[in-house]
Amino acid sequence: MHPAPSVIVFTTLSGLGFGLLAFLGLGLPAVTGWVAFVFYGLAFGLAVGGLVASTFHLGQPKRAWRAFSQWRSSWLSCEGCAAVAALSVMGIFAIGAVFFRSHWQVLGALGAALSLATVFTTSMIYTQLKTVPRWHAPLTPALFLSYCATGGALLAGQITVAQILLPLAALIQLFSWLQGDQAFASSGTTLATATRLGGNGHVRAFEPPHTGSNYLLREFVFVVGRKHALKLRVIGFALAFVLPFALIVVPVDSTVLKHLFAGLAVLVHAAGVVTTRWLFFAEAEHVVGLYYGKR
């Protein structure tokens, strides 16, 4: 699949933002006043920034409001509705924390649940696609939710929780890669099932329909960067999990240094998320490539 920058920015930023909102909603940390203003500003900035970025890949962004209408049947529509609900509830909760120095706990818990639900619906947009066997697996929502929770824990400064979530997310990512690498072959879809010409012999794509490229090839048959996939996996894994883990467990006495390391862990983790998210798209193979003899 074509790794569109807008979609990578969207899933990365909004994942981190909703992760932080989930922790803030649960009162971890239970900040108020100016500190809360900074925390909520960051969380809303990330979540909303990501959502705005997602509209850049639309052909007709001015009609984006129509995407709220099909919440009963479409995961993409569900995501839009869940995002607005999460942001609204957490917005009210944030007003309480910033201006009234009070935590309306029920509202916060609801906001946290909605924030996680938003990330879940994002993951289901990809998981639902039978046409991309690598994504069509229960590990995909687990992957998105674990990334979201890990990023949220790091941003919220929940070091103890992050020490558990980082290895957990790392494991899910590893399993996701291992399973994903087999997914296309084990899906059973081949050029023979795509054309139903396999009964008489071995089928081979002889000639494409056009000499030039087209939308389908650009969007679904992305092959650039596959040769660096393994290196990028190592880099992404180190940035997303190994380095942040090292930065938060290293024992330091000075509070300044501790905060500095925690801040650095967030930045390194975010860079890792971008790398692995790029791979999430770039490595995903759409079955339509079979018709072009590209699988």
Next chain:
Amino acid sequence: MTTLPAKSQKKLGLVIDLDICVGCHACVIACKGWNTENYGAPLSDQDPYGADPSGTFLNRVHSYEIQPDQGDAQLVHFPKSCLHCEDAPCVTVCPTGASYKRDKDGIVLVNEDHCIGCGLCAWSCPYGARELDLAAGVMKKCTLCVDRIYNENLPQEDQIPACVRTCPAGARHFGDLGDATSDVSQLVADRGGVDLMPEMGTKPVNKYLPPRPKDQTTTAPSPALDQPHTTPQGFMAWLDRALDQLPGGAK
């Protein structure tokens, strides 16, 4: 709501005979022509006369080679357009309701005024039947020429999809696949018509008639073909001798 209609008893669709298609691409051009001049946004081209031309097409013809274990390879031309699936994933993923399947005749269409061009329907289609038009920013797909088949301003023989109307070989057939007695349904039954990628569970309405195995020559080729005449006979022999007599002739 973009859920699928409960059941459309009428299932308009195409039957494509892979035994007959000669790969002339006339259906591709007829489709592009009709759908650029009629229903919805035109099918645009990008850099059409430049070094890297590309454009939106609703119908494309692939070519595949089948190599049997023994004998000659067989070349199959393979036209592919929207299969108007009964369980069309492109309809249910649509966040705006722009993508829909008609309960009246099963045709899958896009309401271009509601389409936001997110591309998710094209992602969900295993067949590559949908293409986002880069000029219009909306999703384009085969309409089964909905503006021809019900158009009473056209002569009767033109009230079929443009690709079917133009096919010079008769490889494309249009009809109601929900009616077991229709010509197309009987053709599918007779020839063992198949679904593409049945494992995707899309239940395509369009069917493909697989190519029948090529004839195998059972008798040896005529000896005459193996040993063409080297020594002319009759009139040609006389002409040969006569020309040899002339100056510069063979000695």
